[in-house]
Amino acid sequence: xxxxxxxxxxxxxxxxxxFGAFGAQAQEPAQNDGLNAxxxxxxxxxxxxxxxxxxxxxQRLLDAAIGDHDWTAALEQDGNYSAKPxxxxxxxxxxxxxxxxxxxxxxxxxxSYSSKTWAAFVEDAISTPxxxxxxxxxxxxxxxxxxxxxxxxxxxxxxxxxxxxQEYGFPYADADHVMVRxxxxxxxxxxxTRREAVAADFRVIMMFGDNFGDFTDDIDGTIDERLExxxxxxxxxxxxxxxxxxxxxxSWESAAFGNDWxxxxxxxxxxxxxxxxxxxxxxx
Numbered sequence: 001x002x003x004x005x006x007x008x009x010x011x012x013x014x015x016x017x018x019f020g021a022f023g024a025q026a027q028e029p030a031q032n033d034g035l036n037a038x039x040x041x042x043x044x045x046x047x048x049x050x051x052x053x054x055x056x057x058x059q060r061l062l063d064a065a066i067g068d069h070d071w072t073a074a075l076e077q078d079g080n081y082s083a084k085p086x087x088x089x090x091x092x093x094x095x096x097x098x099x100x101x102x103x104x105x106x107x108x109x110x111x112s113y114s115s116k117t118w119a120a121f122v123e124d125a126i127s128t129p130x131x132x133x134x135x136x137x138x139x140x141x142x143x144x145x146x147x148x149x150x151x152x153x154x155x156x157x158x159x160x161x162x163x164x165x166q167e168y169g170f171p172y173a174d175a176d177h178v179m180v181r182x183x184x185x186x187x188x189x190x191x192x193t194r195r196e197a198v199a200a201d202f203r204v205i206m207m208f209g210d211n212f213g214d215f216t217d218d219i220d221g222t223i224d225e226r227l228e229x230x231x232x233x234x235x236x237x238x239x240x241x242x243x244x245x246x247x248x249x250x251s252w253e254s255a256a257f258g259n260d261w262x263x264x265x266x267x268x269x270x271x272x273x274x275x276x277x278x279x280x281x282x283x284x
Contacts, residue, residue, distance in 0.1 A: 031110065032106065032107040032110050032111075033269070034103060034106065034107045034248055034249075035107050037103075037247040037248045038100060038103045038104050038106075038107050038248055040247065041098075041100050041103070041246070041247065041248055042100040042101075042103075042104060047245065048131045049131075050244075050245055051130055051131040051132050051133075051244055051245070052131045052132040053132075054132065054208075054242050054243070054244055055131070055132025055133060055135065055136040055208075055242075056132060057238060057242070058136055058206055058208070058242050059135065059136050059139050061206075061239065062139060062140060062143055062145070062205075062206075063143070065086070065205035065206060065240075066086050066143060066144075066145065066205065069082035069083070069203070070082060071203070071205055071240075072199075072203055072204055072205065072240070073089075073204050073205055073206050073207045073236065073240035073241060074089070074195050074198070074199045074204035074207065075192075075195075075215075075216060076192055076195045076196040076199045077199045077203070077204060078199065081199070081203045082203070084201065084202050084203040085144070085146065085201075085202055085203065086144070086145045086146070086202065086203050086204075086205045087145060087146040087147070087148055087198055087202035087203065087204055087205070088137075088140050088145055088146075088147055088148070088204070088205060088206045088207070088208070089148045089149075089150050089195060089198055089204055089206075089207045089208070090133070090137070090147065090148070090149055090150070090207070090208040090209070091149075091150060091151060091208065091209040091210060091211065091214040092149050092150075092151035092153060092161060092165075092178075093127075093151065093152075093153070093210070094130065094210040094244060094246045094248070095130060095133070095208050095209050095210045095214070095244050096129065096130055096133045096137070096149060096165070096170065096208075097127035097128070097129065097130065097133075097164060097165070098127055098128045098129065098130050099121070099127050100248070101121070101126060101127070102117075102118065102121045103248045103249070105117075105121075113249070119154075119156070119157060122153060122157045122160050122161065122164075123157070123160050124160075125160050125161075125163045125164040125167065126164075127164055128168075129168050129170075130244065133170075133208075134168055134169065134170060136208075137170055137171050137172075138169070138171055140171075140206075141171035141172065145205065146172060146177070146202060147170075147171050147172040147177060148172070148177050148178075148179060148198050148202075149161075149165065149170075149172075149173070149177060149178045149179065150179045150191050150194045150195065150198075150214075151178065151179070151180055151181070152180075152181045152189055152191075153180050153181065154180060154181055154182055155180050155181070155182040155183045157180065158175065158178060158180045158183065161178055161180070162174060162175065162178050165178070179194045179197070179198075189213075190213065190217045191213060191214065191217065192216075192217045195207075205240070206240055206241075206242065207240065207241050207242070208241075208242045208244065209241075209242075209243060209244065210243065210244040210245070210246035210250065211246070211250045211251055211252075212226060212229075212230075212250075212251050212252070213251055215233070215236070215241045215243075216229065216233070219251050220251070220255075220259055221255070222255065222258075223255050223256065223275060226251075226252075226255055253272070256268075256271055256272045256275040257271035257272065258271070
């Protein structure tokens with residue numbers, strides 16, 4: 001085929017455009033790995049029914065837990081607690097309040113969590129109740145059970161958190177029952193000291209969370225070590241301890257890369273890939 005000067009110029013232009021498009025595509029940052037997790041959390045019937053089932057199961061056990069004065073869910077419960085009034089402890093994020101709007105923003109903006117953007121989100125107080133959480137906490141309060149919210153939101157975020165909880169009518173949503181990280185010097189990110197504070201005056205009959213650390217501080221081991229701790233408290237799950245699903249973030253993720261956030265994103269991702277138990281594929 002004979003190329004005219006004009007057609008050759010067009011061909012070069014098209015080739016250049018294609019190369020430019022390819023180059024732009026090659027340099028485009030990798031998409032956020034949290035897409036499916038956030039989509040599932042925010043839109044699926046499967047998530048909503050799981051959360052509803054967890055809270056409904058706990059609600060059916062309330063009377064038994066209240067009536068059995070030897071019943072406690074807190075490992076920090078000490079001494080003679082049988083005469084203490086009953087209480088429940090719940091985490092806030094992804095346990096009581098659904099923050100999937102923030103996680104979805106992280107995905108669509110192709111960014112990552114930061115304390116600055118998280119603080120701005122908390123201040124907006126737009127989180128919604130996790131399915132079943134409001135019903136469970138109200139049922140407990142109606143039966144004379146005090147409700148404590150033990151959260152790793154920071155002290156500066158307490159007022160907005162209380163506002164958000166009060167907007168939906170969560171019982172005991174006040175400064176005495178919302179226990180945030182850093183509110184007292186000894187209240188760090190590990191929650192045992194706050195559970196101890198509740199257990200000093202109450203018999204803790206149930207605890208709810210979406211992360212292992214909402215139940216025990218023994219969470220920083222390897223994947224296998226965490227499974228051993230889980231098995232150690234096998235009789236607690238579904239009776240005293242109630243776990244909500246959260247595939248978007250948590251200590252389960254960092255366990256895969258040795259809890260070493262100093263590793264590069266690429267190194268952390270490779271460690272997570274290495275942690276998978278994968279099929280070898282079809283035989284040739």
